[in-house]
Amino acid sequence: xxxxxxxxxxxxxxxxxxxxxxxxxxxxxxxxxxxxxxxxxxxxxxxxxxxxxxxxxxxxxxxxxxxxxxxxxxxxxxxxxxxxxxxxxxxxxxxxxxxxxxxxxxxxxxxxxxxxxxxxxxxxxxxxxxxxxxxxxxxxxxxxxxxxxxxxxxxxxxxxxxxxxxxxxxxxxxxxxxxxxxxxxxxxxxxxxxxxxxxxxxxxxxxxxxxxxxxxxxxxxxxxxxxxxxxxxxxxxxxxxxxxxxxxxxxxxxxxxxxxxxxxxxxxxxxxxxxxxxxxxxxxxxxxxxxxxxxxxxxxxxxxxxxxxxxxxxxxxxxxxxxxxxxxxxxxxxxxxxxxxxxxxxxxxxxxxxxxxxxxxxxxxxxxxxxxxxxxxxxxxxxxxxxxxxxxxxxxxxxxxxxxxxxxxxxxxxxxxxxxxxxxxxxxxxxxxxxxxxxxxxxxxxxxxxxxxxxxxxxxxx
Ligand code: BES
Ligand code: MN
Ligand code: ZN
Numbered sequence: 176x177x178x179x180x181x182x183x184x185x186x187x188x189x190x191x192x193x194x195x196x197x198x199x200x201x202x203x204x205x206x207x208x209x210x211x212x213x214x215x216x217x218x219x220x221x222x223x224x225x226x227x228x229x230x231x232x233x234x235x236x237x238x239x240x241x242x243x244x245x246x247x248x249x250x251x252x253x254x255x256x257x258x259x260x261x262x263x264x265x266x267x268x269x270x271x272x273x274x275x276x277x278x279x280x281x282x283x284x285x286x287x288x289x290x291x292x293x294x295x296x297x298x299x300x301x302x303x304x305x306x307x308x309x310x311x312x313x314x315x316x317x318x319x320x321x322x323x324x325x326x327x328x329x330x331x332x333x334x335x336x337x338x339x340x341x342x343x344x345x346x347x348x349x350x351x352x353x354x355x356x357x358x359x360x361x362x363x364x365x366x367x368x369x370x371x372x373x374x375x376x377x378x379x380x381x382x383x384x385x386x387x388x389x390x391x392x393x394x395x396x397x398x399x400x401x402x403x404x405x406x407x408x409x410x411x412x413x414x415x416x417x418x419x420x421x422x423x424x425x426x427x428x429x430x431x432x433x434x435x436x437x438x439x440x441x442x443x444x445x446x447x448x449x450x451x452x453x454x455x456x457x458x459x460x461x462x463x464x465x466x467x468x469x470x471x472x473x474x475x476x477x478x479x480x481x482x483x484x485x486x487x488x489x490x491x492x493x494x495x496x497x498x499x500x501x502x503x504x505x506x507x508x509x510x511x512x513x514x515x516x517x518x519x520x521x522x523x524x525x526x527x528x529x530x531x532x533x534x535x536x537x538x539x540x541x542x543x544x545x546x547x548x549x550x551x552x553x554x555x556x557x558x559x560x561x562x563x564x565x566x567x568x569x570x571x572x573x574x575x576x577x578x579x580x581x582x583x584x585x586x587x588x589x590x591x592x593x594x595x596x597x598x599x600x601x602x603x604x605x606x607x608x609x610x611x612x613x614x615x616x617x618x619x620x621x622x623x624x625x626x627x628x629x630x631x632x633x634x635x636x637x
Pocket of ligand 2: 414416464490491492493494
């Protein structure tokens with residue numbers, strides 16, 4: 176789909192305009208038919224399609240309800256444009272001009288909505304989804320439209336990766352994907368190198384799979400670096416649970432257990448285009464968690480990179496083991512901040528559902544900044560507690576800790592486990608177990624991967 180910016184509306188197949196509640200639209204025809212005759216109110220998300228029958232330079236006018244003007248914002252723009260796009264697809268439109276009457280340059284959020292809605296994972300379908308050929312926006316700057324395109328392309332790149340079946344999206348494939356991103360310095364460590372770095376927790380998780388683990392370290396360096404940040408993504412290419420195997424229904428979506436890694440790849444790819452003045456390290460400890468004769472076992476004692484020992488209580492709590500070693504590695508990079516993003520716990524999904532990701536950390540100011548960035552980016556991050564009492568159930572008789580404890584408060588327990596591997600750095604942990612992958616459509620998103628975290632991390636890093 177081609178996206179353009181134009182000065183003012185031109186004759187077109189579909190003209191898309193907006194209506195705020197209690198106000199008229201910019202088109203007389205729409206005011207006469209939609210508003211006066213049919214009582215179209217313009218409540219947020221309502222749509223009205225008008226066939227102009229030669230009375231306008233557009234064949235059709237699509238009116239989108241924007242709700243109350245004083246409640247309108249960038250996130251609503253994203254949602255409204257996604258809604259409009261879905262309607263345009265429904266009527267099999269090819270070309271549209273979006274001519275909105277709003278104050279401010281909403282190019283970025285409009286294009287994000289457009290491209291979120293344009294996304295389809297139909298690579299393996301014989302019958303392809305209908306896409307628009309051309310969309311033009313009036314009033315918005317090329318700069319803000321371009322930024323929206325970079326953000327949305329990053330999200331859709333992430334969604335493609337997380338939607339890719341585990342038979343294809345292997346640790347090797349993630350490593351190749353990382354190496355193919357232009358504008359970064361990328362190192363990939365193989366099994367022998369992971370061993371010599373002392374990553375005993377991460378290695379154990381991957382040892383039951385026929386696919387070797389790959390530790391990926393990407394580095395983006397801006398021109399005037401004033402801050403250094405490491406972003407770690409959980410990269411379990413398939414989580415069968417290991418010997419503590421998952422029931423079929425829970426295993427069904429576990430190709431998505433590398434959504435954190437996919438997010439980091441999407442973010443790194445976009446940073447190379449946006450060129451902000453920061454240094455960002457993208458880190459992924461990729462492997463599969465499989466049951467086999469060579470799998471790690473309940474009762475095993477693992478030694479992480481920082482020397483701490485872990486008794487394996489449950490092989491299905493594998494993400495925190497891989498993240499433990501990745502966190503140790505990141506803390507050795509002398510960065511100012513470390514962020515990890517992971518489909519870590521079913522407990523977080525139970526607590527927050529599919530609308531909000533959980534967030535925890537050791538620095539209140541950083542937490543607040545990430546939360547408000549999420550809010551302005553159209554995502555929701557909700558803080559979960561890190562009371563030290565949660566660590567009690569992780570105590571082991573024979574090692575420094577166990578990898579799982581009580582079933583209750585599982586998201587917080589996982590957070591406290593991770594904290595053991597964070598040293599002298601500001602750190603936040605984002606649990607996207609509920610938000611990364613949808614079993615049914617929700618708002619702008621079709622079922623499947625959502626690219627959770629991409630928009631927020633990009634806004635945070637730039
Ligand atoms: N990848 C899962 C968490 C998950 C669950 C992600 C549902 C997305 C949707 C993680 O590795 C896991 O299996 N966690 C266990 C931990 C338990 C054994 C302490 C869980 O949440 O059940
Ligand atoms: Mn698991
Ligand atoms: Zn997992």
